[in-house]
Amino acid sequence: MSIPDERDLVSPAASGHGRHIPPASLARLTVYLRVLGTMMTEGIERVSSEELAEAAGVNSPKLRKDLSYLGSYGTRGVGYDVPYLSGQISAALGLTLDWRVAIVGAGHLGRALAGYPGFGSRGFEVVALFDADQMAVGQEVGWLRISPVEAMESILEKTRANMAVLAVPAEAAQGMCDRLVDAGITSILSFAPVVLQVPAEVQIRKVDMATELQILAYHAQRAQVSALATDAQARMLR
Amino acid sequence: MSIPDERDLVSPAASGHGRHIPPASLARLTVYLRVLGTMMTEGIERVSSEELAEAAGVNSPKLRKDLSYLGSYGTRGVGYDVPYLSGQISAALGLTLDWRVAIVGAGHLGRALAGYPGFGSRGFEVVALFDADQMAVGQEVGWLRISPVEAMESILEKTRANMAVLAVPAEAAQGMCDRLVDAGITSILSFAPVVLQVPAEVQIRKVDMATELQILAYHAQRAQVSALATDAQARMLR
DNA sequence: TAATGTGAATACTTTCACAGCA
DNA sequence: TGCTGTGAAAGTATTCACATTA
Numbered sequence: 335m336s337i338p339d340e341r342d343l344v345s346p347a348a349s350g351h352g353r354h355i356p357p358a359s360l361a362r363l364t365v366y367l368r369v370l371g372t373m374m375t376e377g378i379e380r381v382s383s384e385e386l387a388e389a390a391g392v393n394s395p396k397l398r399k400d401l402s403y404l405g406s407y408g409t410r411g412v413g414y415d416v417p418y419l420s421g422q423i424s425a426a427l428g429l430t431l432d433w434r435v436a437i438v439g440a441g442h443l444g445r446a447l448a449g450y451p452g453f454g455s456r457g458f459e460v461v462a463l464f465d466a467d468q469m470a471v472g473q474e475v476g477w478l479r480i481s482p483v484e485a486m487e488s489i490l491e492k493t494r495a496n497m498a499v500l501a502v503p504a505e506a507a508q509g510m511c512d513r514l515v516d517a518g519i520t521s522i523l524s525f526a527p528v529v530l531q532v533p534a535e536v537q538i539r540k541v542d543m544a545t546e547l548q549i550l551a552y553h554a555q556r557a558q559v560s561a562l563a564t565d566a567q568a569r570m571l572r
Numbered sequence: 573m574s575i576p577d578e579r580d581l582v583s584p585a586a587s588g589h590g591r592h593i594p595p596a597s598l599a600r601l602t603v604y605l606r607v608l609g610t611m612m613t614e615g616i617e618r619v620s621s622e623e624l625a626e627a628a629g630v631n632s633p634k635l636r637k638d639l640s641y642l643g644s645y646g647t648r649g650v651g652y653d654v655p656y657l658s659g660q661i662s663a664a665l666g667l668t669l670d671w672r673v674a675i676v677g678a679g680h681l682g683r684a685l686a687g688y689p690g691f692g693s694r695g696f697e698v699v700a701l702f703d704a705d706q707m708a709v710g711q712e713v714g715w716l717r718i719s720p721v722e723a724m725e726s727i728l729e730k731t732r733a734n735m736a737v738l739a740v741p742a743e744a745a746q747g748m749c750d751r752l753v754d755a756g757i758t759s760i761l762s763f764a765p766v767v768l769q770v771p772a773e774v775q776i777r778k779v780d781m782a783t784e785l786q787i788l789a790y791h792a793q794r795a796q797v798s799a800l801a802t803d804a805q806a807r808m809l810r
Numbered sequence: 811t812a813a814t815g816t817g818a819a820t821a822c823t824t825t826c827a828c829a830g831c832a
Numbered sequence: 833t834g835c836t837g838t839g840a841a842a843g844t845a846t847t848c849a850c851a852t853t854a
Contacts, residue, residue, distance in 0.1 A: 354794070355790070356822070356823070357822095358822085358823060358824085359823090360787055360790060361783065361787060364780075364782070364783040364786045364787065365767065365783070367786070368765060368766075368782070368783075369767065372766075382834090382835065382836090383835075383836070383837095384835085389767065390767055391767045391768075391769070393824090393825085394835095395824080395825060395826065395827090396823095396824065396825080398835095398836065398837060398838085399823090399824075399825090399837085399838080401836090401837085402836090402837055402838065406836080406837065408835080408836050408837080409831090409832060409835085409836075410830070410831045410832050410834080410835055410836045410837080411831070411832050411833070411834045411835050411836075412832070412834085412835070412836085413834095413835070413836085414836090426790075427786055427789060427790045427793075428789045428790050428792065428793025428794070429786065429789060431789070431793060431796075433785070433789055435785065441684065442680045442681070442683045442684035442687065443680070443681070443684040445680045446679065446680035446681040446684055447781060449680065450781060450782075452765050452780075452781070452782040453781075453782060453785070456782050456785075456786070457789075458782070458785050458789075496792070497785065497788060497789070497792070499781075499785075504690075520792065520795070521788040521789070521791070521792045522788075523781070523784050523785060523788060527606060527690050528606075528610075529603065529607065529627065529628055529629045530629075531629075535795075537788055537791045537792065537795075539784050539787060539788055541779055541781070541784060542602075542690075543685060543688060543690065543691075543737075543761070543779070544602070544606070544688075544690040544691060544694050544696070545599065545602040545603070545606075546761050546777050546779060547671070547673065547691070547694075547696050547735065547737075547761060548602045548605070548665055548667065548694070549598055549599060549602065549777060550735060550759040550760075550761060550775055550777055551665060551666045551667060551669070551671055551695075551696075551735070551759070552593070552598060552664075552665045552666050553759070553775045554666065554734070554735070554758065554759045554775065555665075555666025555669060556592070556666070557758070557773075557775075558669075594844070594845070595844090595845095596844080596845060596846090597845085620812090620813065620814090621813070621814070621815095622813085631846090631847085632813095633846080633847060633848065633849095634845095634846065634847080636813095636814065636815065636816085637815085637816080637845090637846075637847090639814090639815085640814090640815055640816065644814080644815065646813080646814050646815080647813085647814075647853090647854060648812080648813055648814045648815080648852070648853045648854055649811065649812045649813050649814075649853070649854050650812080650813070650814085650854070651812095651813070651814085652814090
């Protein structure tokens with residue numbers, strides 16, 4: 335007897351079709367969710383795939399394909415009900431659960447994250463903010479008070495944090511990451527510009543501003559080079 | 573790691589290797605570059621694809637395929653010369669050109685970016701930091717002094733900025749973006765949680781922490797659900 | 811002989827066109 | 833009639849195996 339694949343065991347009700355959502359679609363779904371939220375505050379109740387796609391900066395077949403991974407939540411000939419679709423996407427992404435985020439590092443970046451309004455409004459509660467600097471410990475940042483990293487493990491447990499954001503210098507990142515993993519955290523978002531080694535069961539995502547600028551630089555350089563080439567070609571044809 | 577990302581609307585180039593680098597490879601090349609930099613500071617002179625891949629968190633065939641888009645810079649049976657490979661990647665990405673970055677928004681995030689050591693060390697110079705708040709204008713942040721947004725256009729020209737980072741609240745982002753585009757900036761990195769509308773010739777990249785956390789939440793939720801399912805199945809088989 | 815560079819196979823993503831339904 | 837939902841085709845990305853070469 336073979337053990338059924340885990341996917342087959344997921345109830346359709348709990349996560350849409352029970353199938354996994356392709357990573358590329360998943361990333362876009364979070365954008366649709368944000369756009370739908372904006373529409374709700376503007377009192378827009380109904381939207382077509384064309385309109386939603388336009389607002390989200392994608393084309394409409396792609397949007398419809400993305401939504402099709404969750405199920406059929408639109409009405410043919412009509413479009414989508416904004417609050418309903420928003421709710422369905424939230425549910426599929428697991429945002430109806432309680433997510434309690436600990437931020438490690440209370441420099442400018444950590445404080446920016448702690449004060450980021452986009453968290454609370456989307457189901458994420460920042461429950462702790464740590465720093466290694468004794469001067470910073472005790473300071474208030476929004477509703478939070480900065481805690482000493484020494485007490486990280488006990489505070490993670492007390493606050494029942496289930497996600498962490500790493501906003502520490504590169505040198506400190508792997509060490510802090512290891513402590514988070516040992517403390518049972520399995521979802522980590524890192525802003526440190528280093529490759530972190532973690533066990534396979536730990537989900538890690540990385541954001542690196544230098545990487546982003548380098549990608550922009552590559553495209554800008556190509557645009558420059560091809561402009562020069564076009565220019566040279568124009569001169570030769572003259 | 574990075575979000576699988578969008579369109580690739582670059583015209584065919586006419587120099588160097590001429591081929592465009594696939595977006596997925598491009599993102600990883602920036603990681604290899606960082607790892608090679610670290611190795612150089614550690615005095616490591618030679619590396620195999622296996623070792624470099626390990627340090628970069630990818631498998632070695634993928635690394636070799638990525639490098640093959642640039643050319644053949646290794647030695648069969650030996651490996652890669654660390655400084656040489658680093659230089660070749662830098663050149664391919666256009667990092668030997670002068671990149672002057674203006675940061676718009678001097679809140680915690682803007683200040684974190686202005687002070688980010690990873691910029692200067694990788695060919696990006698922060699040449700201006702703007703804020704709309706009169707209280708912030710004039711304050712020093714590292715080597716920079718915060719300038720008033722009112723003077724943005726003239727300062728962009730004076731400093732010959734050719735890239736911009738948007739670190740302003742969502743409401744202000746589209747307006748500031750439009751002004752940057754009108755001022756001739758064609759490479760923009762945005763941290764604002766909104767979809768920005770820009771002309772096709774402008775390259776824009778987005779970083780959104782809420783999106784990243786939502787993607788983590790999705791995976792964590794699936795892990796939870798399948799753990800529960802496995803559990804239920806175990807009970808049934810008992 | 812050890813490790814690169816690459817064609818060919820596989821897997822994933824996007825696009826497209828249209829069937830199907832309110 | 834108008835717009836959603838989806839198979840099938842086209843386009844990318846990843847994996848693999850191995851010919852190649854210092």
